[in-house]
Amino acid sequence: MTYNSLFSVLTDESLVEEALSHAMATATQHDAHLDVLCLGVDRSQSGYYYSGASAIVLQETIARAQEEGAAIEAKARAVLKNSSLRWGIESGVSQLADLGRHVAARARFSDLVILPQPYGTGRGSELEPVTESALFEGGTPVLIAPTGGKPVPNPNRIMVGWNESSEALGAVRAALPLLREADVVHVVVIDPPSHGPNRSDPGGLLSQFLSRHGVKVEIDVLSKTLPRVSDVLLRHVRDMDADLVVMGAYGHSRFREAIFGGATRYMLEQATVPVFMAH
Template sequence: MTYNSLFSVLTDESLVEETLAHATSIATRHDAHLDVLCLGVDRSQSGYYYSGASAIVLQETIARAQQEAAAIEAKARAVLKNSALRWGIESGVSQLADLGRHVAARARFADLVILPQPYGKGRGAELEPVTESALFEGHTPVLILPSEGETSPAPNRIMIGWNESNEALSAVRAALPLLKQADAVHVVVIDPPTHGPNRSDPGGLLSHFLSRHGVKVEIDVLSKTLPRISDVLQRHVRDMDADMVVMGAYGHSRFREAIFGGATRYMLEQATVPVFMAH
């Protein structure tokens, strides 16, 4: 199992160089084909305009999105033109409400989607639906690149956030090509249940599964000594000097995560290393 087809979505000209730098290094490592979708996003509310507005307003927003798409595509081609990679670029325009359909239609035919961090200063509102569309509608694992810090195409120390969920197991299965190449993989279990089939050996079945694939795995059982699970995970990332985090995405509903927060959202907001997610 390997990653032969990589996919990335660019919606912000300022993020083109850093996103493609990481994407091309990963594609080179796996000898993969890289497909890039350059989207200009019409962020106006579809069907709703202030009194007196006309088709001229709609045309203006579409024209602006077309200009953005052209600028993003030109910059992406400039980055990739001298690359030895096999790559392809497609550009287009989408309204914000319809963004997911375009992303999912292409993401579902990729092995891995590589995207910039959706939260943080200067990050557009479209980055979150792009990420969610790839995960939920595209049913494809996503690698989120942090806005700061380095990204290794071959991470040597990987941390798995393990909570026995189907989402976490899906992420582990999808990350196997990376886990098998790593020097150390730590399965992190926080406050395992005192009652349950795995109470005496938290993470044991997962470690057996991984070891049979040749993964060098260790189990770290931690206590929730900080207010949020994500805080404990982030602290352990620093303690073990991890190069990547593997975790399931959205154990709760996306609505609840958006309103109240959750491990997925907080991990993405605070990420200093790449986060590999699947649902």
């Protein structure tokens, strides 16, 4: 298994170089084809316009989105034109409410989607639905490129956030091409259950599974000494000098995540290394 078909979505001209640097490095590492979707997003009232809005207002919002899409495409082509990669670019316009359909339709025919960090200062509201559409509707693993971070196409030290969930196991399976090539993979278990079949050997079955795939594994059992699980994970990322984090995305409903936060959102907000997620 490898990543032969990579996909990236660009909706912000200022993030083109950041996102493509990671996508191009990964494509080079895996000798993969890179497809890029450049979208101008109509961020006006989703799906409809206020009563009395004129056709001129409607046309202005569409024209603005078309201009943004064209500028994004031009910048992406400038970045890619001198590379030796196999790549293709498609551009278009979408309303914010309809963004997911366009992303998922293309993501589902890819092995890996590479996207910019969806949260943080100056990040547009469209980045979150793009990420969620690739993960949920597209059913494709996503590699999130951190703000200001350097591409790590061949990570040597990988941290796996393990909580025995199907989401975490799905992320591990999807990340196997990266895990096999790493020097070491740390399976991190936080506050393992005191009851249950795996209480005496937390992470043991996953370690056995990975070892049979030729992965060099270490198990780190940590206590939740900080308020959030994500804080413990991020501290361990720094302690072990990890190049990549692998984790399941959204262990419970996205509605609950949106209201209360959650490990997924906090990791994506604060991560300084690439985060590989699957659901």
